[in-house]
Amino acid sequence: MTIFDSGPLDRKLTALETATQLGEGRVSEEMLAAAGQVVERARERRRLSADHTVVGFFGATGSGKSSLFNAVTGHPLARAAATRPTTSEPLAAVWGADGSAPLLDWLEVSQRHQLDGPAAGTEPSGPWSRLLGERWGRLNGRQNDQPGGLILLDLPDFDSIAVRHREIVTRLAGQVDVLVWVVDPQKYADAALHREFLEPLAAHRGVTLVVLNQVDRLAEADVGAVTTSLKGILAQDGLARVPVYPASATTGAGVEPLRSAIAEVAERQSAASERLLSDVRTAAKALGAGDAGGVPAGVGKADEARLVDALTEAAGVTTVVRAVQRSYRMEGGRRTGWPVVRWATRLRQDPLRRLGLRRGDDPQRGTNRAPASTADDPRLHRSSLPERSPAQRAQADGAIRAFAEVTGAGAPDAWRSAIRRAARSHADTLPDELDQAITSTDLGAGKGSWWWHVVNALQWIALVAAVAGLAWLGVLALAGYFQFDVPPAPAVEGFPIPTLLVFGGLAFGLLLALLMTPLVRLGARNRARRARRRLRAAVSKVARERIAEPVTAEIERYGAFREALAAASGRH
Known part of the structure; x- marks a missing residue:
């Protein structure tokens, strides 16, 4: 029994069917329907008498x-x-x-x-x-x-x-x-x-x-x-x-x-195969009629970096970074400052807590950690960042459009539109996902520097010395008031030790607090830089998963579409 030359025809039919499937929503319905009819007609003809x-x-x-x-x-x-x-x-x-x-x-x-x-x-x-x-x-x-x-x-x-x-x-x-x-x-x-x-x-x-x-x-x-x-x-x-x-x-x-x-x-007995091959080539040519032969530029590292930069600003990362810096300075000042005036800092709310980004252990309020499954689960937590301004929303939208335009440059209009749709496929959920990325990022809230403990210990030693000196002087003054005969306080170079303890402790504590202020600010800047890097990495992950990857998938789909058309039309 004579059979069709199934090898090339099978491959071309499969390629045309693949191109038809890949072109859905990108190529006109009339062209897709015509190509689908060619595939159906060819397979039906082959099923019948060869x-x-x-x-x-x-x-x-x-x-x-x-x-x-x-x-x-x-x-x-x-x-x-x-x-x-x-x-x-x-x-x-x-x-x-x-x-x-x-x-x-x-x-x-x-x-x-x-x-x-x-x-x-x-x-x-x-x-x-x-x-x-x-x-x-x-x-x-x-x-x-x-x-x-x-x-x-x-x-x-x-x-x-x-x-x-x-x-x-x-x-x-x-x-x-x-x-x-x-x-x-x-x-x-x-x-x-x-x-x-x-x-x-x-x-x-x-x-x-x-x-x-x-x-x-x-x-x-x-x-x-x-x-x-x-x-x-x-x-x-x-x-x-x-x-x-x-x-x-x-x-x-x-x-x-x-x-x-x-x-x-x-x-x-090859006319049927020749006819079907011609039909497939014609349908493939029609499907590719809107393809000017261009290849999309694709997603480059620089393009993705610009997108992440824009989304980082639009997501309020700068506000969070400033809050991290101020929070560190407040906590550092409280840990290294003069103990007598530390209570005043408790009157101010921590900037990170005000943004809803500080949970669990809080040195200000003691330890009162909720179960990890609820309090620290970012999926169940929202930040209190200010609502995005129109300018921020416009900045994010503009960045996404620019990213889609740059990555899709060179593709036919229909596929460039598909690339733009892919870039905005998660636009509705993107703000929430960026917010969750920020809340799930470890900002180092509540984590101090090791030297805080040393300075804190020295501050309390100085305060204890000053209090001890005051107590000693108070005892001496009380004894003199009641006419008790007590020996004079020991002295060093003519200065009574109780007096030295009072003035030395106070002077040392205040001087130490003054000396620690620039160090705390330096540490705050370092903490802010680390927080920005981590936040940017979190935003970058969202941008990659919700924008860059869909765009890349659409570009790869277009590449597969072109390959299928080339195979169906016999170009390779």
């Missing part, structure tokens, strides 16, 4: 198409008359009926004539007689290789006044394996024929034959000139290599060469 070659006779009213059909078959099957239209339904002449019924059902051809022997009046030689003669011999018990079956279709006139006739012709022009266009000397240059049929089907030139019928109406000297003129018009249609057969159904001139050409096509 042994038969279907040849359709197409022509305008008065071209003598039905008469030529009768001449080629050798049987008066089609009605030929001067009235119009003469053919209202497709008519089939079938050689090798086995397995042809499902194919004819698919073609919606109900009028069928089974012809078992050679065409009447043909000589027992040549491709036509060999093709049909071998089948005839097989049917009579002779052992010969089984040739391919042949189905010739006589179709309604394509310019018929009946709309249904035109619909039949249009449908079957997309289904038959070989197209035979029959023209006459008077209307071979008809614009409707060339503009509506031949030009759109130029890609099928490998399975197209053109017959200049009724040459008996021309002077013998004019046949060559008219044939040359017809070839020139066909060349303009993209059919330069299509053979043209001058013929006359009335006299039989040129009928035998046409039979031989049809027989050779049927013997090769």
